[in-house]
Amino acid sequence: MIARRGFLQLAAISAFAPAFRAQAAQGAPVWRGYRDVIAIDGESGLDVLREDGLDEKAVARELAEARASGLSATLFQVTNVHSDFDQAISDLMRVRARIDAHEEAFLLVRTKADVERAHRERKLGLILRFQGAEPIGDELDRVDVFRELGLRVVELTHNRRNLVGDGSTEPGNAGLSVLGHALVERLNAGKVVVDVAHGSQRTMKEGIEASKAPVIISHSGCRALSDLPRLADDDTLRAMAKTGGVIGIMFWPYLVREGQPMAIDVIRHIEHAIDVCGEDHVGIGTDGGIASTERTPEFEKQNLALMKDTVAQGYFGEGRRAEGLYFFIPDLDAPNRFELLAAKLSARGHSDARIAKILGGNFLRVFGEVWG
Amino acid sequence: MPGRREFIKISTLAAAAIASGTLGHVSARASPRWKPYRNTIAIDGEGGFSLLFVGDDDPIVRKELVAARECGLSGVLLTVAPEGRFWMNDAAFERTKEKIATCKAKIARHSDVLVQILRADDLEAADRDRRVGLVFRFQGAEPLGEDSDRIPMFRDLGVRVIQLTHNRRNLVGDGCTEPSQAGLSRFGYEVVERLNAEKVVVDLAHGAPQTIADGIRATKAPPLISHTGARALSDLPRCTSDENLRACAEKGGVAGVIFWPYLRTDTQPMAIDVIRHIEHMIDVCGEDHVGIGTDGSVMAVERTPEFEKQNREWVRGAKEDGIFDKSRPDELYTFIPDLDMDNRFEVLAAMLSARKHSDARIAKILGGNFLRVFTEVWT
Numbered sequence: 224m225i226a227r228r229g230f231l232q233l234a235a236i237s238a239f240a241p242a243f244r245a246q247a248a249q250g251a252p253v254w255r256g257y258r259d260v261i262a263i264d265g266e267s268g269l270d271v272l273r274e275d276g277l278d279e280k281a282v283a284r285e286l287a288e289a290r291a292s293g294l295s296a297t298l299f300q301v302t303n304v305h306s307d308f309d310q311a312i313s314d315l316m317r318v319r320a321r322i323d324a325h326e327e328a329f330l331l332v333r334t335k336a337d338v339e340r341a342h343r344e345r346k347l348g349l350i351l352r353f354q355g356a357e358p359i360g361d362e363l364d365r366v367d368v369f370r371e372l373g374l375r376v377v378e379l380t381h382n383r384r385n386l387v388g389d390g391s392t393e394p395g396n397a398g399l400s401v402l403g404h405a406l407v408e409r410l411n412a413g414k415v416v417v418d419v420a421h422g423s424q425r426t427m428k429e430g431i432e433a434s435k436a437p438v439i440i441s442h443s444g445c446r447a448l449s450d451l452p453r454l455a456d457d458d459t460l461r462a463m464a465k466t467g468g469v470i471g472i473m474f475w476p477y478l479v480r481e482g483q484p485m486a487i488d489v490i491r492h493i494e495h496a497i498d499v500c501g502e503d504h505v506g507i508g509t510d511g512g513i514a515s516t517e518r519t520p521e522f523e524k525q526n527l528a529l530m531k532d533t534v535a536q537g538y539f540g541e542g543r544r545a546e547g548l549y550f551f552i553p554d555l556d557a558p559n560r561f562e563l564l565a566a567k568l569s570a571r572g573h574s575d576a577r578i579a580k581i582l583g584g585n586f587l588r589v590f591g592e593v594w595g
Numbered sequence: 596m597p598g599r600r601e602f603i604k605i606s607t608l609a610a611a612a613i614a615s616g617t618l619g620h621v622s623a624r625a626s627p628r629w630k631p632y633r634n635t636i637a638i639d640g641e642g643g644f645s646l647l648f649v650g651d652d653d654p655i656v657r658k659e660l661v662a663a664r665e666c667g668l669s670g671v672l673l674t675v676a677p678e679g680r681f682w683m684n685d686a687a688f689e690r691t692k693e694k695i696a697t698c699k700a701k702i703a704r705h706s707d708v709l710v711q712i713l714r715a716d717d718l719e720a721a722d723r724d725r726r727v728g729l730v731f732r733f734q735g736a737e738p739l740g741e742d743s744d745r746i747p748m749f750r751d752l753g754v755r756v757i758q759l760t761h762n763r764r765n766l767v768g769d770g771c772t773e774p775s776q777a778g779l780s781r782f783g784y785e786v787v788e789r790l791n792a793e794k795v796v797v798d799l800a801h802g803a804p805q806t807i808a809d810g811i812r813a814t815k816a817p818p819l820i821s822h823t824g825a826r827a828l829s830d831l832p833r834c835t836s837d838e839n840l841r842a843c844a845e846k847g848g849v850a851g852v853i854f855w856p857y858l859r860t861d862t863q864p865m866a867i868d869v870i871r872h873i874e875h876m877i878d879v880c881g882e883d884h885v886g887i888g889t890d891g892s893v894m895a896v897e898r899t900p901e902f903e904k905q906n907r908e909w910v911r912g913a914k915e916d917g918i919f920d921k922s923r924p925d926e927l928y929t930f931i932p933d934l935d936m937d938n939r940f941e942v943l944a945a946m947l948s949a950r951k952h953s954d955a956r957i958a959k960i961l962g963g964n965f966l967r968v969f970t971e972v973w974t
Contacts, residue, residue, distance in 0.1 A: 305741070384780035386764055394784075395809070397777030400764035404774075425775070 265471025265508020388426030442508030471508025640851030640888025822888030851888025
């Protein structure tokens with residue numbers, strides 16, 4: 224399906240990432256259909272919604288890049304992992320206030336129509352979600368409370384065990400608990416999307432099996448290509464697709480076992496996921512900031528320290544070197560990274576219709592179905 | 596769904612509360628007697644007194660004080676937390692501290708019959724003074740939240756045994772009613788290591804099989820499975836497999852036989868069933884690794900018509916929740932009817948003696964084994 228020659232060309236480009244990056248930042252190469260498609264990131268972040276005390280310049284830059292991203296919506300983690308109920312409520316309300324404060328740029332997404340409106344008005348829609356069901360605790364009525372406040376997606380676990388299931392860093396590989404089954408049922412009934420990203424292999428499988436509505440794996444990758452517990456194996460991908468769900472391919476070092484992944488690796492994961500579960504079930508969940516990274520010496524220093532810590536905890540597998548690793552894809556480190564990726568997919572012969580699905584059409588379909 | 600009804604202390608508190616105020620306390624000691632009993636340190640791996648949790652003017656207080664004098668127990672593991680729906684927030688943590696303070700105050704008020712156990716030789720002193728020593732423990736690691744530094748803090752407050760899970764999943768492991776058979780989490784391993792370091796006993800009762808197995812493997816000190824049964828005799832999730840019993844024994848630990856309906860899969864268990872489980876465990880892991888953990892109130896239950904009615908309702912609810920199989924009768928009790936007297940350990944000892952178990956072995960089962968573990972771990 225994919226021309227050998229195209230692959231080599233892309234690989235060659237990857238090898239000269241810094242040069243390419245300069246080009247990417249200027250917004251080329253482009254994919255013509257981009258402004259007409261609804262692009263949705265399965266996980267990304269914005270400092271302006273989270274951090275206190277940003278200066279005006281930083282705010283202006285981020286708002287400009289959010290606009291330049293061409294994204295119609297992103298899933299947004301509204302509170303830290305392991306927050307309790309009170310913390311989650313106050314974080315959620317603060318995020319909403321900040322969305323409102325920048326209504327020229329942002330829009331809170333409650334329905335599929337809101338995403339479409341964000342697209343028309345060239346705003347970024349924020350889809351609020353938890354990473355880890357901790358704020359719900361064992362009080363399932365809180366699902367309705369949070370939905371009322373705007374929450375639309377709940378990832379069952381983050382990396383660690385919670386009362387619902389196991390995260391992917393747990394040695395026990397637990398499945399769903401009794402409470403976990405009850406929570407999935409409640410999320411289904413409450414029209415909140417079940418997300419099993421970050422889950423252990425059994426928690427992902429059992430979450431998918433338990434849900435009556437489409438399940439997403441919002442930011443992950445294909446374990447068949449990179450055998451790490453954070454990613455989803457082919458059986459899990461197929462089971463997820465059977466629910467009508469979507470896997471978002473993430474932009475983290477998980478995508479490869481050695482060295483820093485580049486755009487070609489993102490593409491390999493997208494193409495593998497398409498092969499395994501079909502083009503209707505693949506999306507993108509970068510798990511990075513929307514703004515591009517300013518790679519100052521200070522940034523590089525901090526990044527290396529953070530990466531060393533992450534590597535030491537074994538997240539990216541044994542024997543990984545922290546040097547040269549980033550939580551983004553260097554040759555897609557531009558606000559319009561979805562457009563750049565679309566152009567690359569197009570160059571590899573994927574149809575415009577398929578690319579539109581991957582960029583956001585598939586996520587939008589799931590949200591429409593689940594949110595009702 | 597299990598969890599709708601909570602079972603911690605249900606036998607002790609519910610049964611005692613039901614009995615409270617209905618009839619005068621009549622059942623004191625019962626025969627047959629076992630002569631060495633008064634020189635034996637008898638320890639119940641799970642039991643309690645309602646008087647710690649009710650008002651001082653509740654009629655049950657006076658009756659329980661009588662039972663405390665008559666029971667002949669030197670030690671009882673007392674659940675001070677958690678209770679009921681319990682999430683790891685700060686309010687729950689504070690509640691636990693309050694409850695511990697309340698228990699201490701009540702024990703101080705009744706210091707002629709009760710004493711808090713902090714060291715192994717406190718149990719010997721309690722035996723000499725004819726007082727019942729209370730060993731504070733948690734059934735479930737929930738009060739720790741996500742912070743293993745709370746272990747030394749709770750030890751300072753007097754907690755000496757921490758059971759990792761109750762029936763449900765928590766952040767440490769799975770309880771036996773969970774379908775997924777989780778083992779210990781990362782945090783669970785950290786908790787076990789810290790319990791060892793802080794000289795707090797690791798208790799694996801109520802755990803799912805994998806959580807019990809992981810807990811035994813992880814601990815460097817002798818563990819307890821404080822109140823359970825032999826799964827080989829009664830194939831229920833709440834009981835423990837021979838494999839886990841052996842592993843527990845190899846670590847120097849003790850499994851206590853429970854007085855709940857888990858000892859059989861059909862009708863109400865009686866004393867002979869308790870004995871069968873004790874004898875099976877002795878066969879599997881030796882007489883140094885078996886004890887008794889009744890999981891009932893120390894005071895005998897008064898079986899009034901009102902009690903029988905409420906008990907049937909409770910059993911029906913427990914069956915709905917999957918705690919007992921639906922095929923079982925409504926006439927189930929969370930005590931052993933022919934051991935429903937204050938001095939049940941003595942009566943059981945006499946029965947064991949009649950079956951030719953030696954006095955030395957009986958003394959180990961009645962409490963000597965638990966005492967050995969406490970001495971090893973707490974010192």
